[in-house]
Amino acid sequence: MMLLAAAATLASCGGKGPAPISSGERFSTAGDVVEDYRLGVGDRLRVIVYREADLTGEYAVAADGNVSLPLIGNVKALGRSVDDFAREAQARYGDGYLREPKLSASVINYRPFFILGEVDTPGQYPYTIGMTLPMAVATAKGYTPRADRGTVRIKRLGAVEEEVYRVAPELRIYPGDTVRVGERFF
Template sequence: MKRFLTVVFLLLSFGGVAFAQEVAPAAPVVSVEQDYHLGVADKVRILVYDEPTLSGEFLVNANGSISMSLIGDVRAQGRTASDVAEEIRAKLADGYIRAPKVSIDVLSFRPYYILGEVKKPGQYPYSSGLTVLNAVATAEGFSYRAGRKFVYVKRAGELKEQKIRLEASTLVSPGDTIRIGERFF
């Protein structure tokens, strides 16, 4: 009997290894689409190849610009990173550097804001793929008076907030203001 149990144990132990399935690799980090428009408080890394003194990390200032040595201010607000990189390239090529190569990466996005019936309303850092429910969780959840059917979202650059049905897939964008309303009963 002991021998039988030993054989069964060994078969189960090694059988589990033989039939184990490979774990799928982690999903790649999702980046914001190429058409993301820069705004105030976005932090970017600008690389001018073979020119370390011009490369570095820059913040889009309150005027919506990035200040660089040699070429001065470059308007960034409302433009894509590739558009800004092309303007920097053109300005550097205009008498400063022959055939410059410029790339821009967004390091951190402008924050989003959550207001209303959450436990800790305020400003929070944006991360790619953020949903309204993630934002509520970051603000430590709904208050006891929170309405949980609709949410009000004011997108960056828009004047009016939109009333949106609260769903798990509702995405937040950098600079959004989310307001959780009060329920009536």
Template sequence: MRALISIVFALFMLAACQSAPIGSSPMEPATAQNPAMIQAGAQPGVADPGSLDDYKLGSGDKLRVIVFEEEGLTGEFQVDGSGLVSMPLIGEIRAAGQTVRQFEVSVADALRGAYLRDPRVSAEVLDFRPYYILGEVNRPGTYPYISGLTVFNAVATAEGFTYRANQRHVYIRRAGENEEQRHPLNSTIQVNPGDTIRIGERIF
């Protein structure tokens, strides 16, 4: 009888393990983990700049400009420190402060009439301008932007916090703004191209 009870109990435990989702124990529902996992992976508030129609170009952005059926006018161009792009025939075109679509229109307008009757222009951002991280990190400096970048990613790239770092708040000056803003330091704070991040010193 005791052997029969042991066999039944073993079969019950085996069935419970097989029905439990991967990553959870039989005693812990999978739904208990899901909210934390979703929250950790979510990065609300700012989308990848590469997918934003209203992303404003700035100095340091690298563009690919295609003028259809005009290979001599097609190429890769850098937005210089003055916010201009120097292109064949038409010279300097302002890019800073414009969206990619607005820049396309500017290039087409400059080409229309004098050079081409009906120019068709397409542009895309190849590389976004860098961001800057200052203050209480081990390697402050300028770093290339990557899509989906968060403040924690930026700190990790700068080899982490110093022992003096205030890990409760971060100061960010967004590109094009004159004043930095203080934010609670958490995993949802995203970095945009051209931003300046400052990690302050904690009060001992």
């Protein structure tokens, strides 16, 4: 009877806060690595304008969400797909600057993610497509001995609050996320 009362007391101590999320868009299947990536501040793009070496180069998404390209100036990138950005840049080059321009764009460096708390080397790390929580923890050189390996808190770029997730191999990390690994109590 006392053992049951002690278990109930322990369960109520750990029950504070929101319940962990165990499914949803952050959880993917093993083969699901295709992403509808949206550009953000800190991304670095390679823009290739066919037959125009002076216009071809690497450009960063600035703090105002734009990419400054030669001749045409700022092109909005924040929140857009790479294809949308490339279409607008191509159309603007075709509007009085180049005859039938051909342009391609690709992300060469994604904005970083951040990992804090009970990992050996917390900090800012480069993002790679298809990143999962185990990959992020491995990038930070693993868990500390006191790490809570059951739940993790993730704050999406631009969000106000962290969300609590159950730790799973398929838990996705996105560019700009802040991952916080908590400390376990026992």
